[in-house]
Amino acid sequence: MKRFIKRIFVFSLLTFIMLIGIIVLSNILINKDSNFSIDKNNAYIVLGHSHPEEAFNDSIIQKTKNFARGGEHYFYTYLKAKKIIESNPQIKVIFLELTNNQISTDMTKWIEDTQKNLVHIPNFAPVMTFEDHSFLIKQNPWSYFKSQEMVIKNNLNFLLYRKKNILDQRDWGGFYANHRQKVDSIIKSSNEKQKVKTNSMKIEVDTTNLFFVDKIASICKNKGIKLFLIRSPQHSKYAYCENEEQLQKILKTRYSQLFYLDFEKFYLLNDDYADLEHLNYKGAKKFSLFFDSLLKKGLVESSNPERLVKDEILKHNTVK
Amino acid sequence: MLFNTLQYFIFLPIVFIIYWWANNKSVKLQNILLLIASYYFYVCWDWRFLFLLVFSTGLDYYTGLKMFDASTLKNKKFWFWLSIVVNLGFLGVFKYYNFFAASFADFLSYFGFQVNIGTLEIILPVGISFYTFHGLSYVIDIYKNRIEPERNIVDYSLFVSYFPLLVAGPIERATHLLPQLKKKRDFSYSNAVDGLRQILWGLIKKVVIADNCALYANAIFDNPESHSGSSLVLGAVFFAFQIYGDFSGYSDIALGSSRLLGIELLKNFNYPYFSRDIAEFWRRWHISLSTWFRDYLYIPLGGSQGGMWMKVRNTFIIFLVSGFWHGANWTFIVWGALNALYIMPSIILNTNRNNLEIVAKGKFLPSVKDFCHILLTFGLTVIAWIFFRAASVGQAFLYLKGIFSNSILSIPENLPKMELLLCGCFLLMEWLGRENNYAIANFGKSWNVIFRWSFYLFLILMLIYFGAKEQNFIYFQF
Numbered sequence: 001m002k003r004f005i006k007r008i009f010v011f012s013l014l015t016f017i018m019l020i021g022i023i024v025l026s027n028i029l030i031n032k033d034s035n036f037s038i039d040k041n042n043a044y045i046v047l048g049h050s051h052p053e054e055a056f057n058d059s060i061i062q063k064t065k066n067f068a069r070g071g072e073h074y075f076y077t078y079l080k081a082k083k084i085i086e087s088n089p090q091i092k093v094i095f096l097e098l099t100n101n102q103i104s105t106d107m108t109k110w111i112e113d114t115q116k117n118l119v120h121i122p123n124f125a126p127v128m129t130f131e132d133h134s135f136l137i138k139q140n141p142w143s144y145f146k147s148q149e150m151v152i153k154n155n156l157n158f159l160l161y162r163k164k165n166i167l168d169q170r171d172w173g174g175f176y177a178n179h180r181q182k183v184d185s186i187i188k189s190s191n192e193k194q195k196v197k198t199n200s201m202k203i204e205v206d207t208t209n210l211f212f213v214d215k216i217a218s219i220c221k222n223k224g225i226k227l228f229l230i231r232s233p234q235h236s237k238y239a240y241c242e243n244e245e246q247l248q249k250i251l252k253t254r255y256s257q258l259f260y261l262d263f264e265k266f267y268l269l270n271d272d273y274a275d276l277e278h279l280n281y282k283g284a285k286k287f288s289l290f291f292d293s294l295l296k297k298g299l300v301e302s303s304n305p306e307r308l309v310k311d312e313i314l315k316h317n318t319v320k
Numbered sequence: 321m322l323f324n325t326l327q328y329f330i331f332l333p334i335v336f337i338i339y340w341w342a343n344n345k346s347v348k349l350q351n352i353l354l355l356i357a358s359y360y361f362y363v364c365w366d367w368r369f370l371f372l373l374v375f376s377t378g379l380d381y382y383t384g385l386k387m388f389d390a391s392t393l394k395n396k397k398f399w400f401w402l403s404i405v406v407n408l409g410f411l412g413v414f415k416y417y418n419f420f421a422a423s424f425a426d427f428l429s430y431f432g433f434q435v436n437i438g439t440l441e442i443i444l445p446v447g448i449s450f451y452t453f454h455g456l457s458y459v460i461d462i463y464k465n466r467i468e469p470e471r472n473i474v475d476y477s478l479f480v481s482y483f484p485l486l487v488a489g490p491i492e493r494a495t496h497l498l499p500q501l502k503k504k505r506d507f508s509y510s511n512a513v514d515g516l517r518q519i520l521w522g523l524i525k526k527v528v529i530a531d532n533c534a535l536y537a538n539a540i541f542d543n544p545e546s547h548s549g550s551s552l553v554l555g556a557v558f559f560a561f562q563i564y565g566d567f568s569g570y571s572d573i574a575l576g577s578s579r580l581l582g583i584e585l586l587k588n589f590n591y592p593y594f595s596r597d598i599a600e601f602w603r604r605w606h607i608s609l610s611t612w613f614r615d616y617l618y619i620p621l622g623g624s625q626g627g628m629w630m631k632v633r634n635t636f637i638i639f640l641v642s643g644f645w646h647g648a649n650w651t652f653i654v655w656g657a658l659n660a661l662y663i664m665p666s667i668i669l670n671t672n673r674n675n676l677e678i679v680a681k682g683k684f685l686p687s688v689k690d691f692c693h694i695l696l697t698f699g700l701t702v703i704a705w706i707f708f709r710a711a712s713v714g715q716a717f718l719y720l721k722g723i724f725s726n727s728i729l730s731i732p733e734n735l736p737k738m739e740l741l742l743c744g745c746f747l748l749m750e751w752l753g754r755e756n757n758y759a760i761a762n763f764g765k766s767w768n769v770i771f772r773w774s775f776y777l778f779l780i781l782m783l784i785y786f787g788a789k790e791q792n793f794i795y796f797q798f
Contacts, residue, residue, distance in 0.1 A: 001340060001507050008516075011773060018777055019784070146326070152784050 023125070023148060026155035030126035034158075035165040036087035038065050043090050044300070047077050047173075047216075048097025048230075054178045054278045055232040055263075056095075057288040062295055068097065069173035073110040074212035075135065076120050080172055081216045083127045085223055093300050094220055095261070098213065098229040100243050101277070103250055107209040111136075114143035121147035122154045123171055177281035178274040186275060187237060205246055210254065217258065226300065228259050233266040233287055235276040261299075261309045266290065267317040290316060321364040323573040324526050331361070336580055340507055347504050351474050354581070358483040362447070365487070369445035372410065377480045379406055380455040384462045384469035384476075396463065403459045407452050414448055419648030447487035449645060453612060454480050458494045460616055467494055475501050482583075484574040488567070490588040490608035497585070505582030514761065515579030520779055521760045522572025527787040529746050530565030533558040536736045541709055544719045549728030552719060556702045558736075559709050561743050564593065567606070572758055591754045593701070593747075594679050596693035598662040599672035601701060609645070613638045628668065635667055636660045646708070651716060655707040662700050678754050742786070 038045075042065040046056045050070030058066040067080060077096070085091055101107070110116055117140060125147075128136075136144045158166070166172075213229075220227040229251070251260050272283030279287060294312055302308050321327050335357045339350055363370055383403040390396035412420075458479070461467045470476040479498050485491075540547055540555025547555065571588035578585045592604035602610050618638045624631045636657070643656020666672040679694065680686040686694065703720070710716035753759030764772045 001509075004507075004509050004512050007513075011776070014773065015777060015780055018781070022781070149784055149787065152781075153787075156785055 019148070019152065022152055023155070026152070026159055027126040027128070030155060030158055030166065034126070036083050036167060037165070038084070038088055038167065040090055042088075044093040044095065044295075045081075045084060045091055046095045046097075046230075047081055048072070048099075048232075049102065050176075050278060051099055051232040051234065052095070052097045052230070053173060053176050054274065054280070055284050055287050056291065057175050057177070057281075057284045059175070060285065060288040061292045064295075066175045067173040069171065070176070071110060071116055072120070072173070073107060073116075074102070074209045074216070075111055075132075076124055078212040078215050078219075079124045079127050079132065082219055085219060085225060091225060093226045093228065094216070095228050095230045096213065096216060097232060098247075098251075098255070098260070099231045099234065099264075100238075100247055102209060103205050103247055104243060105204040105206045107206045111208070112140045112143075114140060114146065117143035118147050118150065119171075122150035125151045126155065126166070175284070177284065178278055179281060180274040181271055181280055182275050183235060183270040183273040187270070190237075205250065210250070214254075217255070228261050228305065229255060230261045231264050233263050233268055233279060233283070235270075235273055238276040259305050261305060263287070263291075263309070263313065265317070266313050321361055323570060323577075324523060327364070331357075332577055332580070339581055347502070348474070350505065351478050351501060354483070355474055355478045355481065358478065358481040358486060361483040362481065362486060365446045369448075372445055372448070373451060373481060374477075376407065376410065376451060376455055377477050379403060380459055380480070381470070381473055381476045384459060385471070387459070387462050388469045400459065400463045404456070407455055407459075411448060411452050414445055416644075416648045450489045450491055451480050451486065453491045453609075457491070457612060457616060461494055467498075470494070470498055482578070484578040485585060488570050488574075489606075490571060490574065490586045491612050492586060492608070497583070500583050507582065511582065512580050515576040517760060517776075518572050518576030518579065518758050520576075520776060521758050522569040522574075522576060523783055524779055525565040525569030525572060525746075527569075527783050528565075528742060530562045530569060532739050532742060532786055533562040533565065536734075536739055537562050537709070541711075541719075544715065544722055547722065548730050548733060549723045549725045550730050551732040551734070552723045553728065554732050554736075556706050556709075556719075556723070558739065558743075560593070560698070560702045560705050561746070563705065563708070564589075565746075575758075587757070591678065591750060593698055594694055594751070594754055595697050596675045596679055596690055597666055597671070597697055598659065598700065599666045600675040601697055602659070602663065603676075609642065613642055617641060631667055632664065635663060639663070650713050651707050651710055654713050654716070655704050658704045658707060662704070681755060 042063055044061075044064040046052050046058070046064060046066040046068050048068040049072050050068070052066065053068035053070050056064065056066045056068065058064045067084065069076075081094065081096075085094075117136070121136065121144065133144075217227055219225075266287060268279070268283050268286060272279060272286060274280040274283075290312070294309065297308065297312070299305050299308060321331060335353070339353055359370060359373075362373060380403055383399040386399040387396050390399060458467075458470075458476075462469050470479070475498065478501055479492070479494060482492075482497070537555050537559040540551060541559065544552060544555070568589035575585050575587070586608045588606060588608050590604040590607065592601050595601035595604055618634050621634045621637060622630050623634060639656040639660035640653060641656070643652040643654070643659075646652040646655075663672065666674070679690050706719050707713065707716045710719060749763070750759045753761060753763055756762050764775050767775070
């Protein structure tokens with residue numbers, strides 16, 4: 001029995017070392033040798049969660065690449081920003097979504113949830129540092145451990161098939177044309193005088209999530225990249241608007257050095273929304289054309305881009 | 321708790337360690353521990369059906385004792401039929417009620433009677449077909465005076481509920497398993513290592529072969545009308561590999577797990593796809609079920625004793641019942657009937673016991689004749705699997721019609737090269753190991769430990785690389 005246990009222990013240890021070796025080595029190889037570059041004409045990138053993912057149609061907007069992805073915690077956005085900035089010196093501007101729901105403690109589940117981590121960790125494993133791995137282990141060791149199976153599979157696939165551009169192979173975000181239109185039915189089924197609430201909504205501020213916004217801001221500052229915080233259009237009945245006070249406080253204190261481009265009031269019909277927080281493809285087209293016109297009017301170079309956005313939205317809304 | 325999940329590979333070592341270290345002095349304690357572990361294993365599926373399992377166990381235990389102690393034949397018969405009726409009653413209600421209700425309504429509608437027989441929203445208790453058959457064999461054996469009843473309730477309960485075989489067999493016999501549960505088990509290093517090796521091979525069959533073949537087979541079977549004949553052939557062949565990998569993989573993990581605990585279970589598969597005729601195939605496929613039907617249905621019906629007509633009739637009966645055992649759907653019944661038709665020539669010509677040994681024993685390659693027979697048998701089996709897998713008999717015929725069309729000679733639209741390569745390597749391994757208990761039982765045994773362990777590490781890496789598409793075992797639905 002002792003011999004059996006001893007041998008099993010040695011074999012398990014070897015298996016563990018082999019797997020760790022494959023994970024570490026493949027992550028290093030992919031990080032060093034793979035291509036994270038984007039089209040040289042793209043000097044602006046959009047980052048964030050599903051709101052910008054479904055609002056910024058980058059085929060319409062000049063010099064812009066949308067890297068936003070639904071359900072993405074700022075931790076992953078930070079990893080993405082870090083690597084893309086490092087590999088693409090032409091990037092001059094980052095538009096980073098900072099909206100009501102992203103400051104809520106509901107975002108904690110986006111980094112603790114097993115299913116979400118099983119999707120995100122394999123995507124980003126090669127660009128993580130030791131500290132990043134430690135952070136994830138602290139959040140949810142089980143999901144971290146479980147995701148390593150997919151890390152091995154994805155990395156070996158990537159290396160064995162001699163793929164080069166990781167951005168083509170992994171889901172690092174991009175514009176998603178949503179074809180739903182559920183706003184009318186959502187409003188109809190709720191009390192019309194109130195905001196439509198979700199059960200999980202929390203008002204408390206999530207500092208962990210915001211910590212990674214700080215890190216993105218720090219990278220941008222060091223690299224001389226302009227960082228704009230943005231808020232994509234959202235329906236006036238969207239429940240998270242209830243933490244507006246907290247959001248404004250954060251913007252005035254924590255991010256007072258950054259411009260905040262607020263498109264919340266950008267006028268759109270109910271038909272242009274997929275639901276209360278996401279634009280559908282029609283709304284995205286209208287909004288992207290508007291955003292493109294802002295860029296042409298010198299949004300990035302403007303000394304007061306917030307004013308420009310407000311004025312242009314006012315003009316747009318008045319015409320409508 | 322699936323055999324191919326991390327939970328099982330945490331559960332099994334815990335049971336193993338407590339079983340051998342804490343309880344190695346007492347068989348009684350070992351059995352209590354195994355029973356608790358088995359019930360926990362079952363509760364992980366659905367705790368509500370534990371009561372059904374316990375009731376079924378209690379009933380057979382009690383009726384077994386009553387039959388043995390009965391003073392009159394009438395009394396004995398009463399307890400016997402009580403057990404049979406209740407056991408089959410449970411099976412009937414949980415597994416077959418909806419099928420019979422719907423079929424009866426369809427039958428009446430042919431005569432113009434529109435009846436609305438309510439169907440029940442019943443969840444099939446996992447493993448019910450398997451543990452019911454355990455109980456039935458035990459009761460029948462006592463009734464036929466083949467065995468004496470087990471008086472220790474823990475040992476009997478463990479016989480019915482032993483976790484490696486609880487949800488998908490092998491279907492054990494009291495004569496085989498109970499004596500092992502009564503005697504002291506000594507730890508054997510070679511047996512334990514062999515058990516682990518068999519578990520590893522079972523996982524390869526399930527995770528690498530079955531789950532990957534399932535992706536292609538499911539895509540084809542879910543939408544057969546939009547595929548060419550050649551793709552349909554490939555889909556059916558992949559299903560043949562899927563079901564073999566899935567079920568024999570499960571059996572290997574069950575046998576290996578049990579061997580770790582010093583208990584030998586009945587062998588369930590013996591390289592069935594290398595069979596040279598259908599009779600041989602059925603001696604090598606789901607052996608514990610085939611022999612169960614032989615011993616408890618075919619022989620009591622008269623077996624081959626009553627002349628050719630009886631032989632033909634009884635063969636048809638056991639294949640139809642075997643099909644029906646798999647599930648309440650006409651597809652399984654047609655599958656059973658088709659296999660009965662396949663086997664009929666060898667029954668009539670009395671050639672059904674021609675191929676008892678494994679093909680090309682002691683040789684590297686089979687003869688051309690054997691090879692052709694293997695191909696023909698495999699082809700027939702694949703056609704039968706189409707009925708087994710199809711959603712309905714109508715869909716199975718459409719599938720066959722699609723195969724025998726002009727497009728059978730075309731190149732499949734999506735040629736799954738990796739899956740084909742995996743199946744090829746798998747077949748080669750099975751062929752090389754066909755004279756052993758399982759394919760890698762002796763593979764690399766004479767190698768230096770570095771090479772041997774490297775081979776096992778390679779298999780573990782295969783599991784990870786080709787895995788990650790965790791799927792349920794097909795036979796859990798039965």
